[in-house]
Amino acid sequence: MALLQISEPGLSTAPHQHRLAVGIDLGTTNSLVATVRNGVAVVLNDAHGHGLLPSVVRYLKDGGSSVGLTAQAQATEDPHNTILSAKRFMGRGIKDIPDLATMPYQFVDAPGMVQIRTAAGVKSPVEVSAEILKVLKARAEASLGGELVGAVITVPAYFDDAQRQATKDAARLAGLNVLRLLNEPTAAAIAYGLDNAAEGIYAVYDLGGGTFDISILRLTRGVFEVLATNGDSALGGDDFDRRVYCWILEQAHVHTLDDHDKTLLMSRAREAKETLSEHATASITVVLSSGEIVDLSLSEAVFNAMTASLVNKTLLPTRRALRDAGLSVEEVKGVVMVGGSTRIPRILAAVGEFFGQSPLTNLDPDKVVALGAAIQANVLAGNKGGDDWLLLDVVPLSLGLETMGGLTEKIIPRNATIPTARAQEFTTYKDGQTAMSIHVVQGERELVADCRSLGRFELRGIPPLVAGAARIRVTFQVDADGLLSVSARELGTGVEAHITVKPSYGLSDDEVARMLRDSYSHAEEDMSARNLAEARVDGQRLLEASEAALRENGATLLGERERDQIEQLMLTLRLALGRDDLAAVKRATEALNQGTVEFAARRMDTSVKQALTGQRLDSLEL
Amino acid sequence: MATTNQPLAIVLDFSRDHFALFGLPVAYALDGARLDQAYRDLQAQIHPDKFVHAGAAEQRLSMQWATRVNEAYQILRRPFDRANYLLLLQGIQAMNSSVMPMDFLEQHMDWSEELAQARSARDVATLERLERALRIEARAYQSRLAEEIDQRHDYPRAAETLRKLRFTDKLLAEVGAAYEEML
Known part of the structure; x- marks a missing residue:
């Protein structure tokens, strides 16, 4: 007689070890990587004890690159090949970049996204960002002593779809598994809220090197709910530097500057700004290539006057976010300051005046985003501690379509909680029309020309009918990373055409594959080894998920035959994982995926039912 | 424990009305706190963040459910949309x-x-x-x-x-x- 083996509830048969996951703050000026170690979020330092990695990449003639402090130190000697603030170019075309003249780079106008010509060839901002991410990944793996299961990467809340997609592509290029793209102010709120057990309405004011975000959140017992977000994805500390730079040119009456001088003056301008955060005056001394000497003194009062309009530019989005949240200033319980630029005393004062309270600065504004991302990564990776919480974030900018006359038809409004989907029906305007062009845009303005174009696609195969008879349903879906996919189909006659687009500014899969190949010195074998490794990770993950699901609900939700079938598929996958056959791993993974669709649906229904039962019990207890 | 050969009958249906989704009576008068709590309890179970390590099928379902719960919540919490929805349930546009x-x-x-x-x-x-x-x-x-x-x-x-x-x-x-x- 067989003995029944009884396992204690909560004790899994295969206790999984701590999964290594990190949070990465990919910043305009500096980037950081953090993790949760022994229950505490910590920033991981490099071998020299530096936490901040300057977001600077220098490309070398031999095709290689250097990243961080070394690259930064050579920025003035090699300005053309040393890329600073690449985040400003992510998902941006050449005409979107306002201050090209002050930058020493040789920009190349490419469809969708600008590129830069360097000694190591033409580079996309995605590739530059990937170099930074690779260094952080290596730092984390060296420090944690193992391979990462994934990373949460932060993006400015006000980043549009193009900028988010570019960030995700960069992570993919760096070989990182993206657990989630997380909005920077929301990350800061996690780090802050969990640290202080905060409850109520909070504003997060995040002024980084190149971006400004304001988010209004409601914190209630473990739920972080973003009510509204606003900002300016082209406003940050860099703009304050540029004001100082222009002031230097004006005061010193210098005209002929080479690129070396430009980079040097720019870094002196930044140093002066930083000095003014702690002193009343800053001196600026520079010897130019021509031998001319610039010797100036900048006072805080003059600095405040020249940057007052920038400070005001942050308060307008702040007002809008409050309006969108339907709240008044008095209802805000606390204001969290994030980003290095919030060290500028005038900004602290202006935000304090606006909200009628002293902003909270007890967490390091440079680190708080990475720490929050690490805490979220730890939970997403499945290393649940005692605390469990939920993040509900929003779409920052309305998403819509171009309609007749170049007007925008909004489909998903800004500040809709994600994931979200909305469908709208359109019709043909000509007799016999068999195709329809769909132009997807993002922004708040009425005219398409004033919004960001995300992509165009054509729906073909519409049955030829009289004008207005065809019914085309266009569906927008925004996922939990805030990324959009659009599909369209014709409903009128039952004939269906269906297309899903990845917006055209993003890199195509071929382009990413090409960049991946380029980044490997001995192409072929490495690529296939990497493909196999990735497929194995996916397969292993599905296998573990299926095992856990069977343990939890196998007995109650599946019949014996159904259970046998799933176990058979799991066995096939387990065998495939042991061999070096990429196609077999993929096939077995897909088969198990397909074979568990019904089981997944039943589990989901059970979860929903449990949530409601729990809720009713709660209200009974009251 | 004995297992049955029949799968458990699933009573939940994706197409049920928004009120039933949150376990609320079909009415204009609304207990806002109860709606908020039910919304958070549901999202805590089905949000995609809870399925990062699940298989593709579960991830897709989680996104669909979370999308549906978000939509239903937005409709119920706004007086205008709630009333409009109640009339739609009565067949009135x-x-x-x-x-x-x-x-x-x-x-x-x-x-x-x-x-x-x-x-x-x-x-x-x-x-x-x-x-x-x-x-x-x-x-x-x-x-x-x-x-x-x-x-x-x-x-x-x-x-x-x-x-x-x-x-x-x-x-x-x-x-x-x-x-x-x-x-």
């Missing part, structure tokens, strides 16, 4: 008709004119007075909707009240836009 009583239209035309003048004159005092009047009116329509839908079950009458509420809400949004211009 309230917004398909545009017939409005004359006296109502006249009052609204007066308010529109006043708003336009206040807007060009940047007259904050008038805007504030208008906003107060409109809010009082919106609240009156909301309590009338509760009565017409929940007590009297007079849906055609409720549809007319809802159309009035939409006019009022639109004017309120314009007042908001006028404030924004003055920021």
Whole structure:
């Protein structure tokens, strides 16, 4: 007689070890990587004890690159090949970049996204960002002593779809598994809220090197709910530097500057700004290539006057976010300051005046985003501690379509909680029309020309009918990373055409594959080894998920035959994982995926039912 | 423990109405705190963040469920959308008709004119007075909707009240836009 083996509830048969996951703050000026170690979020330092990695990449003639402090130190000697603030170019075309003249780079106008010509060839901002991410990944793996299961990467809340997609592509290029793209102010709120057990309405004011975000959140017992977000994805500390730079040119009456001088003056301008955060005056001394000497003194009062309009530019989005949240200033319980630029005393004062309270600065504004991302990564990776919480974030900018006359038809409004989907029906305007062009845009303005174009696609195969008879349903879906996919189909006659687009500014899969190949010195074998490794990770993950699901609900939700079938598929996958056959791993993974669709649906229904039962019990207890 | 050969019957249906989704009675009058709590409890179970390590099928379902829960929550928590949805459940498309009583239209035309003048004159005092009047009116329509839908079950009458509420809400949004211009 067989003995029944009884396992204690909560004790899994295969206790999984701590999964290594990190949070990465990919910043305009500096980037950081953090993790949760022994229950505490910590920033991981490099071998020299530096936490901040300057977001600077220098490309070398031999095709290689250097990243961080070394690259930064050579920025003035090699300005053309040393890329600073690449985040400003992510998902941006050449005409979107306002201050090209002050930058020493040789920009190349490419469809969708600008590129830069360097000694190591033409580079996309995605590739530059990937170099930074690779260094952080290596730092984390060296420090944690193992391979990462994934990373949460932060993006400015006000980043549009193009900028988010570019960030995700960069992570993919760096070989990182993206657990989630997380909005920077929301990350800061996690780090802050969990640290202080905060409850109520909070504003997060995040002024980084190149971006400004304001988010209004409601914190209630473990739920972080973003009510509204606003900002300016082209406003940050860099703009304050540029004001100082222009002031230097004006005061010193210098005209002929080479690129070396430009980079040097720019870094002196930044140093002066930083000095003014702690002193009343800053001196600026520079010897130019021509031998001319610039010797100036900048006072805080003059600095405040020249940057007052920038400070005001942050308060307008702040007002809008409050309006969108339907709240008044008095209802805000606390204001969290994030980003290095919030060290500028005038900004602290202006935000304090606006909200009628002293902003909270007890967490390091440079680190708080990475720490929050690490805490979220730890939970997403499945290393649940005692605390469990939920993040509900929003779409920052309305998403819509171009309609007749170049007007925008909004489909998903800004500040809709994600994931979200909305469908709208359109019709043909000509007799016999068999195709329809769909132009997807993002922004708040009425005219398409004033919004960001995300992509165009054509729906073909519409049955030829009289004008207005065809019914085309266009569906927008925004996922939990805030990324959009659009599909369209014709409903009128039952004939269906269906297309899903990845917006055209993003890199195509071929382009990413090409960049991946380029980044490997001995192409072929490495690529296939990497493909196999990735497929194995996916397969292993599905296998573990299926095992856990069977343990939890196998007995109650599946019949014996159904259970046998799933176990058979799991066995096939387990065998495939042991061999070096990429196609077999993929096939077995897909088969198990397909074979568990019904089981997944039943589990989901059970979860929903449990949530409601729990809720009713709660209200009974009251 | 014995296992059965029959899978458990699943009572939950993706197409159930929004109220049932949150375990709430189908009514205009709403316990907001209970809706909020049910919403958070549901998201805590089905949000994609809880399925990062699940298989593709579960991840897709989680996104669909979370999307549906978000949509239902937004509809139920806004008085206008909630009432419109309740009428839809009764088979009434309230917004398909545009017939409005004359006296109502006249009052609204007066308010529109006043708003336009206040807007060009940047007259904050008038805007504030208008906003107060409109809010009082919106609240009156909301309590009338509760009565017409929940007590009297007079849906055609409720549809007319809802159309009035939409006019009022639109004017309120314009007042908001006028404030924004003055920021």
